[in-house]
Amino acid sequence: MKGTVGELGEFGLIRELTARLTTTPAVKIGPGDDAAVIAAPDRRVVATTDVLIEGRHFRRDWSTAYDVGRKAAAQNLADIAAMGAVPTAVLLGLVVPADLRATWPVELMDGIRDECQVAGAAVVGGDVVRGDTITVAVTALGDLRNRDAITRSGAHAGDKIAVTGWLGWSAAGLAVLSRGFRSPRAFVEAHRRPEPPYHAGPAAAELGATAMTDVSDGLVADLGHIAAASGVDIDLRSADIDVPAQMSDIGQAVGVDPLHWVLTGGEDHAIVAAFPPDVKLPARWRVIGSVAAPAGRTPQVTVDGAAWDKAGGWDHFGDDPADGVRA
């Protein structure tokens, strides 16, 4: 495909984008009408939305359009999974400059489509408008399959905290990229394209999880949301939190305690949940902490019994990290 999105025109671009999509049996009416129609066999639908902006959530010199698509879809699909639901559909609101090469939104759509396929979902609709800053607004829908939604507010004293998926890999990859390196590839790839354990969300619901979230702002920050919503304290045991040897090497090279990435790095979209103490967890889950009645007025997350005093999570309106991209 040649030329810019301006040359292709709105309808030309929409044609190119929709032509590349795949479908699933859950899609009753796909793109092209006033709205899409998607199966919601559970009689409830789970819905979430996230916005990514160029320069803030991704950089075109660090990530391909395809990777941005994978990532934009992944972070929304992970939110669906973190409710215990199975993702069904994605809608895309896209802002693109007229002088952007038309291949960029097309490859973005390929990435969104492929990530949807990994999660069992399909792109069912969207909107494309012209604007100065590339903006990717993704909405994801899912089905609870007749199970209760697992919110952040159900954790009880005595529960254990377990996690599955990657922790700190994206943050380590960002640290590498922001220092001008392109390797180790495994971490750079993890930053460009997270691999949330979608299956783990519904599986945790089935296992009896009492509270659950995906790690998008960082483990300590996201567990803080569970602690606050559930009115409990959570203590993590650092000895039980795996820090891969390769991550320790990078940490040494760039002068960062790798445990910091593991505890505060977001965007890998691991799934973390509270479970009653007697629940037997499959091997993919690592028990990393426990839930207690709140000791003070404000529910807290501690590491080995002490406050984790390094910055946790991000506030989008606060200071930018040095590199200008949210980690």
Add this chain to the structure above:
Amino acid sequence: MKGTVGELGEFGLIRELTARLTTTPAVKIGPGDDAAVIAAPDRRVVATTDVLIEGRHFRRDWSTAYDVGRKAAAQNLADIAAMGAVPTAVLLGLVVPADLRATWPVELMDGIRDECQVAGAAVVGGDVVRGDTITVAVTALGDLRNRDAITRSGAHAGDKIAVTGWLGWSAAGLAVLSRGFRSPRAFVEAHRRPEPPYHAGPAAAELGATAMTDVSDGLVADLGHIAAASGVDIDLRSADIDVPAQMSDIGQAVGVDPLHWVLTGGEDHAIVAAFPPDVKLPARWRVIGSVAAPAGRTPQVTVDGAAWDKAGGWDHFGDDPADGVRA
């Protein structure tokens, strides 16, 4: 509320926004968790998304934040109604500059909430990020109440075309505003805040509509989508299309044929549908044309048997209208 969104911070702003929301019985889990859960009693969910950008879809000197919120919600809720569905929920993806006064997004949210209430829906979730250009990405969901979805592709030769709601009012209001006037108020208000006939969508489905859409790009352009999707010709009878006397007066004042606004003006979100010829329509529907087998290779929309040669609808990547705001 004082200060800017940067001073309030992401979490402070989200707290302010969610504190203003109302709910409905369909909302099982509202804002504040990884995702929302909304009732979908029909076992299907209707979903649509639209993006509005400052300077392109609205201007802060012409519309209040509240009006932008009403409009952003209205255009999505109208898409749900145009499928024959009842709106249930809205999600908001919002991009705001850090130096924007915090009252702006808060009033925007008030507008979205109030328009949702008109349509019977509720805001259930969203995302707020910082960026240079105010961008409002709205996703709406709806329930079909056990009726078939009414797409654009079901019109048959012999059907009649009927419309309900306002036509050309927003375009006339935009013409007034773009010439520096603030009156007549009825038209300016119609541009700032459309009033889609939400009830008419499900009602048309109940009456047996064969194809339906809302008028967002202009009557001729949107009927063109029905003609193309259904493989039919559509002819409109201009004598049956009401041009209010006041609109004629404005047209004379600014040198525009008011029929042009009625036929090509979008954003009032009237509902237009094809019905079998024997369907008795309530008084609110005006029969304005008819459906025929295609005379040529390409399905066409004509007015009094002839091509309507003035520009119809907008292409977002094409030339801007003189005033820089999509009409």
